[in-house]
Amino acid sequence: xxxxxxYLKAIYLxxxxxxxxxxxxxxxxxxxxxxxxxxxxIGKLEDRxxxxxxxxxxxxxxxxxxxxxxxxxQTYCIIERFLANVLEVKNYREEARALESVxxxxxxxxxxxxxxxxxxxxxxxxxxxxxxxxxxxxMEGKAD
Amino acid sequence: xxxxxxxxxxxxxxxxxxxxxVLEEVVEARASKHVETIAGETNxxxxxxxxxxxxxxxxxxxxxxxxxxDAETVPFEQIETLVEATxxxxxxxxxxxxxxxxxxxxxxxxYDDLIEAIESSQTxxxxxxxxxxATLREIRSExxxxxxxxxxxxxxxx
Numbered sequence: 001x002x003x004x005x006x007y008l009k010a011i012y013l014x015x016x017x018x019x020x021x022x023x024x025x026x027x028x029x030x031x032x033x034x035x036x037x038x039x040x041x042i043g044k045l046e047d048r049x050x051x052x053x054x055x056x057x058x059x060x061x062x063x064x065x066x067x068x069x070x071x072x073x074q075t076y077c078i079i080e081r082f083l084a085n086v087l088e089v090k091n092y093r094e095e096a097r098a099l100e101s102v103x104x105x106x107x108x109x110x111x112x113x114x115x116x117x118x119x120x121x122x123x124x125x126x127x128x129x130x131x132x133x134x135x136x137x138x139m140e141g142k143a144d
Numbered sequence: 145x146x147x148x149x150x151x152x153x154x155x156x157x158x159x160x161x162x163x164x165x166v167l168e169e170v171v172e173a174r175a176s177k178h179v180e181t182i183a184g185e186t187n188x189x190x191x192x193x194x195x196x197x198x199x200x201x202x203x204x205x206x207x208x209x210x211x212x213x214d215a216e217t218v219p220f221e222q223i224e225t226l227v228e229a230t231x232x233x234x235x236x237x238x239x240x241x242x243x244x245x246x247x248x249x250x251x252x253x254x255y256d257d258l259i260e261a262i263e264s265s266q267t268x269x270x271x272x273x274x275x276x277x278a279t280l281r282e283i284r285s286e287x288x289x290x291x292x293x294x295x296x297x298x299x300x301x302x
Binding site: 082083086087089095098099101102103104106107109110111113114 | 150151152156159160162163166167170222223226227246247249250253254257258261
């Protein structure tokens with residue numbers, strides 16, 4: 001997942017949590033980057049027609065941005081499910097966040113063929129918990 | 145979530161290698177199933193068999209790297225079971241080749257991204273970086289050859 005997709009996903013989830021535009025500070029916290037980096041990327045997303053930015057309010061995704069963000073959440077959900085239920089990783093959320101930038105969509109699609117993802121994905125993604133609310137972890141007590 | 149940071153620890157590198165092993169296991173299990181589907185097409189059958197063998201070799205090489213990083217791997221039987229559970233047999237000869245092409249292309253893309261991430265990381269892994277990169281570059285090269293070979297076979301069957 002590239003950097004732009006990570007931002008789109010964060011804006012989408014922030015909008016869901018607050019039911020309004022995503023503030024620069026909130027995005028900086030979610031993505032663990034500086035506010036200046038957030039503003040720079042939002043400018044790029046605006047130029048590409050993926051987000052609108054209103055001063056003092058924050059960023060809002062356009063329809064195209066929403067579509068891209070939903071794809072990114074699906075990719076993330078695949079990575080989380082794969083780590084949790086195939087590799088049986090206990091800290092699957094932390095690891096998914098760490099690895100999402102290295103795992104391409106096409107690779108995630110392949111991993112998707114051996115996991116059990118819900119057809120309603122990504123609507124079942126819980127933005128507060130940062131994971132799919134339907135994810136049932138099938139641990140057998142291995143992997144750290 | 146971390147933006148712009150990747151593979152900052154031994155653990156993350158090991159995890160990516162584990163994912164590589166699973167991808168190889170998927171290729172191996174599917175190629176073996178495809179051999180059953182396309183019985184009679186000698187050159188394709190031979191290719192599928194060699195693809196399965198190549199994936200097994202790649203797995204061994206990745207497992208060798210992981211062993212030095214002190215991380216566990218997922219048993220092939222477990223992946224085989226998952227692949228079996230989700231596998232839908234392709235009746236059409238073209239579908240078999242198309243899926244094989246996707247598998248090879250995905251594997252190539254995976255190794256390409258992984259190599260790039262390691263090259264751009266400043267982390268000192270407990271395993272020699274050049275050894276990891278050399279192994280991954282060789283595997284990537286074989287995946288590239290695999291893509292070319294499947295494409296050739298598809299062209300021949302047009």
